[in-house]
Amino acid sequence: MGKSLAENILKTLEESGYEAYFVGGCVRDWLLNRPVHDIDICTNAHPGDVMRLFPQHVPTGLKHGTVSVKEGGSLFEVTTYRTEGEYEDFRRPKEVNFVSELQLDLERRDFTMNAMAMDRYGVLVDPFHGLSDLKNGLIRAVGHPEQRFREDALRILRAVRFAAQLNFRIEEKTLAAMKGTAELLQHIAIERIREELQKMLESPAPAVGTALIVETAALQAWPRLQTLFAKAKGQSDRLAALPNLPHKWALLMYAAGFLYEEARQACLELKLSKRDKELICALVQTLADIHPKWDVPQNIDWQSHLLERGWQFCTELNALLQACWKNKPDRDIANALMQIYEQMPVKSVQELALNGHDLYTQLSKKPGQWVHDLLQHLWEQTAFYQLPNTPEALLEEARKEVARHEH
Known part of the structure; x- marks a missing residue:
């Protein structure tokens, strides 16, 4: 997404007498030299002023002060500085109040690394020392950690996910508050829980996230899921070697000793799609039948699996088996499926x-x-x-x- 296009929005706001800054995740990721997917802008201009200045806009969240401004074919969220009233259902504020000071807006944010703002010249506004925490690889809640998690319990899993994505540690008081408020995640919709878990599983360091889920008992409201991560923790470093989420869930479930029915129940609890559920359960059952030992490669009867399940399923199963053996890879065994398939005169x-x-x-x-x-x-x-x-x-x-x- 174009930073130069977004700078035009900041420039227009400033030339009209308003303050305007980049804020949140985009600032964090620029400082870390990570790819930036969404650029958010904050300003002391009210939504009406923003809509007047930018005729090409979509009023996406006026209640929360957000207007999506179209610039060069892209949409950028422009949000008025705000504070938030009392939270309801441990997820959303009952009301928001527009304010004129940037620091008041930054105070309501979750973690110090997400509570930084940057002007269009690259000057940083960092009242909570987020840059220092970034340099030290620390995730620290803004202000009182327990209050942050009581406001929005999903922040507990956001902390887990950021730790896995960035391979960061969680600051001591923040971690203690996560443990103390983990039960509040029961009030969050499972779809949101699943989204954070899947981002964590797709991260470069899923073992870091898995260990935090176990340490904080974050999923205590879903005992089957908490058991899944607890029992699979020792093998969770293998997840990074797998190409997609169904594979990752299947390996977790096999590592936890789940059989078909328990895997099916976990998929239903997570509200995974029917297609993913069927693939995961089939992989878990087949792995249970083969029962591969960790890092002990073995010959597989690919002929039977090809006849029973077909080529596509066998490639998925092979990827899982290679993850099971990732610390003792065997090239001949890894290539055995392809050799058998290529020798088949009729493939289907x-x-x-x-x-x-x-x-x-x-x-x-x-x-x-x-x-x-x-x-x-x-x-x-x-x-x-x-x-x-x-x-x-x-x-x-x-x-x-x-x-x-x-x-």
Whole structure:
């Protein structure tokens, strides 16, 4: 997202007599030389003034003082300095009040590293020593930590997620307050909990986040999920080697000793999509059947798995197995699946020289489950047992197989 475009907004506000600053996560990430995805701007201009100055706008959150300003094809959130009234449901303030001082706005923010502002010349406003904490790799709550977490309990998991993303430590009083208020997360929607957990799992240091979840008992309101992270903690460093979230959840569940039903219940609790739930549960069950030992590579019967589950599933399973063995990799075992697959003359049922319609018309039988089973048998014979993939050979084998079953 273009910083130069956002600077135009600051310039327009300043030339109209207002203050304007970059604020929050974008300032933190610029200072850390990390990619910036969202640029937020704060100002003492009220929403009405912002809308007047920028005709190209979307009134996205007027109640909270936020106007999205369009500049060069991008949208930038411009929010009036504000303080927040008493919080309800441990998530949202009952009211916000617009103020004229930048420091009052920064005081309401969660962590010191997110409570910095920067003008368009790069001058930093840092009343809570966020830059020092950044340099020391510390996550510290602004003001009284317990109050920050009582205002918005999700901040507990935000601290966990930031620690994993940045590989930072959590300052002592902030950590104590997280432990003391963890029960308040029961008031937060599971969708928000899941979002923070998944950002943590996708971070460079998921083991850091997992250890913090265990130490703070952050998920105590969801005993199955708390158990999941506690039991899988010792293997959580393997998560960074996996390419996507279903893989990460599946490895966590296998490491925790979950079987199919417990994995299914965890997926339901997290409200994961049906597609992800089915993949995770299938991977967990298959891993439980294979029961790979950590860092002890073993030969896998890929032929059976290819026939039962297909190529795509096997590639996903192989990625998980390599994570199970990541500290003792074996190139031959890692490449075994690809070698078997490449040697298969017919890679799937769809590549057979006849289809289901051909079978029930040629064999004068009504369609049914037998067609699927017979196609699977023909694929197995062509893929691994030298049956020629020609209509004549397949039909002859089909007749033999039907006869065997009928007798």
